[in-house]
Amino acid sequence: MTPVQHPVSKPSIAETESTSGNYRILLLEDDEQLAELIVRFLSERHCEVTYAANGRDFMKAVHHKDYDLIIADVVLPDASGFQLLEQFRSQLSCPLIFLSALSSVDDQVTGLRLGAHDYLVKPVDPHLLWAKIEAHLRTSQSPTPANASMTFGPLSIDLVSRQARVKDKPLPLTTNEFDLLQIFAEQPARLLSREYLFRRVIGREFDGLDRVIDMRVSRLRKKLDAIPDGVAIQSIRGRGYSLNTVHGTP
Amino acid sequence: MTPVQHPVSKPSIAETESTSGNYRILLLEDDEQLAELIVRFLSERHCEVTYAANGRDFMKAVHHKDYDLIIADVVLPDASGFQLLEQFRSQLSCPLIFLSALSSVDDQVTGLRLGAHDYLVKPVDPHLLWAKIEAHLRTSQSPTPANASMTFGPLSIDLVSRQARVKDKPLPLTTNEFDLLQIFAEQPARLLSREYLFRRVIGREFDGLDRVIDMRVSRLRKKLDAIPDGVAIQSIRGRGYSLNTVHGTP
DNA sequence: AACATTTTGTAACAGTTTGTAAGGTTTTCC
DNA sequence: GGAAAACCTTACAAACTGTTACAAAATGTT
Structure with missing residues (x-):
């Protein structure tokens, strides 16, 4: 060899x-x-x-x-x-x-x-x-997970304290909102299908009717959109969602 | 797919x-x-x-x-x-x-x-x-063996004298409060489910209704929160609790 | 043993979070 | 333009959690 x-x-x-x-x-x-x-x-x-x-x-x-x-x-x-x-x-x-x-x-x-x-x-x-x-x-x-935090553009997430920040400002999130954001942050700027999100978040197979993901995205999105020049969840019709950085006003 | x-x-x-x-x-x-x-x-x-x-x-x-x-x-x-x-x-x-x-x-x-x-x-x-x-x-x-004391950030616990300290200041705790804090300190910054805590603290299976853990957490939390920049018990809805260090306001 | 003090559990109430349903809104396609 | 599909959001009920209040139990003291 x-x-x-x-x-x-x-x-x-x-x-x-x-x-x-x-x-x-x-x-x-x-x-x-x-x-x-x-x-x-x-x-x-x-x-x-x-x-x-x-x-x-x-x-x-x-x-x-x-x-x-x-x-x-x-x-x-x-x-x-x-x-x-x-x-x-x-x-x-x-x-x-x-x-x-x-x-x-x-x-x-x-x-x-x-x-x-x-x-x-x-x-x-x-x-x-x-x-x-x-x-x-x-x-x-690794008694404690090594990937204790991750960042994507102006977004940073601390998995240990479960705190999210956008442009260094704390973003208060509920449990479900945080979980969802974490999944997005794991694969930022990438299309995540409803099926995938449903499986990760709810834990069973998507039946094609449930609107839970829509709802959670909506709530998380409301908080994310409140901060300008941060990150935003984009929806791709018929495919799913993806997390992206927001283009600063040109 | x-x-x-x-x-x-x-x-x-x-x-x-x-x-x-x-x-x-x-x-x-x-x-x-x-x-x-x-x-x-x-x-x-x-x-x-x-x-x-x-x-x-x-x-x-x-x-x-x-x-x-x-x-x-x-x-x-x-x-x-x-x-x-x-x-x-x-x-x-x-x-x-x-x-x-x-x-x-x-x-x-x-x-x-x-x-x-x-x-x-x-x-x-x-x-x-x-x-x-x-x-x-x-x-x-057994992340923590039979060590007689353990520390997590500003928190230190002596299993022998059963005394807890935060930032070197003694923290008077009742028996149950100490037991609970010890369990948290064994696996700090990690999610501990109600089921797990109940089993450890009460010694039988959680029936899904009992609020004892909530109560004990509440009381322990009150004492922990009284000390600034120490440690705090965070609750993750639907999942459980976890012990974390408190971020001093930056 | 009787009383005072502390600790703990149960119940009840209040606030928050989440799911379901239902109605709007936007997009796509005739 | 209009209809259908996909998506968003409001509304409300159900579930979950935190805390207060009070009674029971344990502990300490005289």
């Missing part, structure tokens, strides 16, 4: 790789070949990978610094991954994924019950491994 | 099972036999399982109430699980696990990239499924 960069050789202790990446990952794996493969793969994805080949190095590494995620083999020369997790569980604040050739349901259940966040059976496709890693980082990194 | 008209078969809407269990799980699965199996299995483990057989029922169920976890099939009669996740991702605050016969790496990666927390390939051992469910509930349910 990619040319072999640097031989990882035989790292006696945890050694840090990669370009001071986005995530710090600790890899516990005694199979050197596999480890090298994983280290290279993750480094390419801008991860700072620390590699430990046995339980002793693993302990040192864990004590030495914090990680965003740990990938751990179960069968090791000097210890069991299960034991290690049991021992360090209380000290770990990041997700741990087991990566093992032990494929029985019992082993998997054991690993998960011990507190592991996932259990992958070797051999694992690198892309799947990466998707799993991203999934776990995603959930552990 | 256009809604597929599907002859409404049997369970018109989500049906609730089990003994008002510990966790509320939403199961989206069109294979009735498998679904029944899973429902029974989870019910035995004291889960309150809601079952949806198609996308339509799923949408209803998601809008109807909150869940602790969602298990979703990918291939459905009237929709794709991938589509549904894409559509509801922003509205879901709980983990979602795909459970599908589609076993290719591409499918798994797609599901995870869409935001799923896990992807299990059918057939899956029930015990493994349960271990996975527990693992995901474990990580999502």
Whole structure:
């Protein structure tokens, strides 16, 4: 896939790789070949990978610094991954994924019950491994949603405090109005069909008769139109609505 | 694109099972036999399982109430699980696990990239499924571990002395008020439904009529509002309440 | 044990928000 | 121009929420 960069050789202790990446990952794996493969793969994805080949190095590494995620083999020369997790569980604040050739349901259940966040059976496709890693980082990194606010022209929306502003002036909205505006702001200047809005707002399929969306748009529109040079909801006959910035009077 | 008209078969809407269990799980699965199996299995483990057989029922169920976890099939009669996740991702605050016969790496990666927390390939051992469910509930349910104190903006709470402070000034609270504030502080800036609060505070299922939570919120709110630039409980009509920091008037 | 104080739940009332219905208004198409 | 379709808005009832008032329960004190 990619040319072999640097031989990882035989790292006696945890050694840090990669370009001071986005995530710090600790890899516990005694199979050197596999480890090298994983280290290279993750480094390419801008991860700072620390590699430990046995339980002793693993302990040192864990004590030495914090990680965003740990990938751990179960069968090791000097210890069991299960034991290690049991021992360090209380000290770990990041997700741990087991990566093992032990494929029985019992082993998997054991690993998960011990507190592991996932259990992958070797051999694992690198892309799947990466998707799993991203999934776990995603959930552990963002206790509060990252996209806590969004803006579109003079409109800004804070999803946390649920406050909308137009030209930095607070725009008091009811719950439903805010929800609707948020949906528009997610895909601004884009046509959103009544069917789509109905599904998002009401939560079931549009029956073709209900006027709820019309009504909500009307009410939201009234408030938006009250502020000049802000944003406005445009209706496209037979298609739906779209949120646009208002052309300043030319 | 256009809604597929599907002859409404049997369970018109989500049906609730089990003994008002510990966790509320939403199961989206069109294979009735498998679904029944899973429902029974989870019910035995004291889960309150809601079952949806198609996308339509799923949408209803998601809008109807909150869940602790969602298990979703990918291939459905009237929709794709991938589509549904894409559509509801922003509205879901709980983990979602795909459970599908589609076993290719591409499918798994797609599901995870869409935001799923896990992807299990059918057939899956029930015990493994349960271990996975527990693992995901474990990580999502305890955003705040057993810390003896917690802070959120100008608010700090000491669980040991049971004293709350706003901007370092002691805030005298009654027992119930403190308990409620603690629950809010565990998941600050996040919507907490009346159902959830009722369960946490009163300890049984919300009947839809009781106003106790309103009352307690009202009383706690009165004390919180007395301190400027502190924190405030915001109400989101039809959804619940959330604790937020107060924007000092800029 | 009896009283005072605090805390909490229920009921009732008031204000706000939302859905449905019905009638207007604009646009499209003969 | 006129009719039909699509859309907007007013009106009103129903639903939801906040708060006050008061009684019951819990707690503390003498």
